Amino acid sequence: xxxxxxxxxxxxxxxxxxxxxxxxxxxxxxxxxxxxxxxxxxxxxxxxxxxxxxxxxxxxxxxxxxxxxxxxxxxxxxxxxxxxxxxxxxxxxxxxxxxxxxxxxxxxxxxxxxxxxxxxxxxxxxxxxxxxxxxxxxxxxxxxxxxxxxxxxxxxxxxxxxxxxxxxxxxxxxxxxxxxxxxxxxxxxxxxxxx
Numbered sequence: 001x002x003x004x005x006x007x008x009x010x011x012x013x014x015x016x017x018x019x020x021x022x023x024x025x026x027x028x029x030x031x032x033x034x035x036x037x038x039x040x041x042x043x044x045x046x047x048x049x050x051x052x053x054x055x056x057x058x059x060x061x062x063x064x065x066x067x068x069x070x071x072x073x074x075x076x077x078x079x080x081x082x083x084x085x086x087x088x089x090x091x092x093x094x095x096x097x098x099x100x101x102x103x104x105x106x107x108x109x110x111x112x113x114x115x116x117x118x119x120x121x122x123x124x125x126x127x128x129x130x131x132x133x134x135x136x137x138x139x140x141x142x143x144x145x146x147x148x149x150x151x152x153x154x155x156x157x158x159x160x161x162x163x164x165x166x167x168x169x170x171x172x173x174x175x176x177x178x179x180x181x182x183x184x185x186x187x188x189x190x191x192x193x194x195x
Contacts (some may be wrong), residue, residue, distance in 0.1 A: 002061070002073075005037045007082045013152040023062070023071055024142070027091075027128045028176035030071055031138035036063045046080075054079040060126070069140070071128040079120045079150035123147040144172040171195045 003020035020039070023030035046053035060073030076095050125145070130140025147170045158164055173193040180186050 001057075003041060023128060023140075024144075026176040027071075027130055027140035027142035027174050028138040028188065029139055030062065030069045030128055030130050030189075031064075031132050033062050033069060033176060034064050036061065037046070037099070052080050058124070063092050067132045069128075069130050071126070071142075073124070073126040075124040077122040077124070079122070102150060118142035120150040122149055130176075136182075138176075138178045138180075142172075142174045142176075142178050146170040149179075 005020045006018045009016075019032070023033070038059075040057070040059040042058070043056040044053075047054075054077060058073060058075035060071065062071045063069065091100060098099065098150040124144070126144045128140055130138055130143040131133055132138050140145055146169060148166065148170065149156050150166055154164055154166060171194070175191045176188065177190075178186060178188045
């Protein structure tokens, strides 16, 4: 869901500069943008044999006004659950408890979960704010958050599962500094806190 100028080359980011992706790796590189840019790259995919699929709808904007620059992006993702008839591993055999119930005992087993009603959507948000300083120095901070309720293919890690419930989030905070040296050369530093 992040834009990339080098995606067609396997996403090369170390050897080549990537004008679209660089501000996401070092937020201070957003100072290289001028004006306002709107970006988005909807993605649709399907896995063969009805094993799932999904779509991602990202939309973002980069803007620069005087010494200040910023970038905001939101993306919604929907992951389709694979069909029940496509098992990749042999099913497990359920074993019943054959002991007779005690008088007055009640069943404490949780009710079955209808996995088709569990949310299968992920949400992504990103924001960057930065400032150009004298002597071609830029400083910026960014925050990215992911709300994850479905990661495609996780259920095949657990053979014969009844349902795999997924829920989590991730947070990435960055503080970047960029010094343009001229003739295409620059010096940069990034501090990252990722959870």
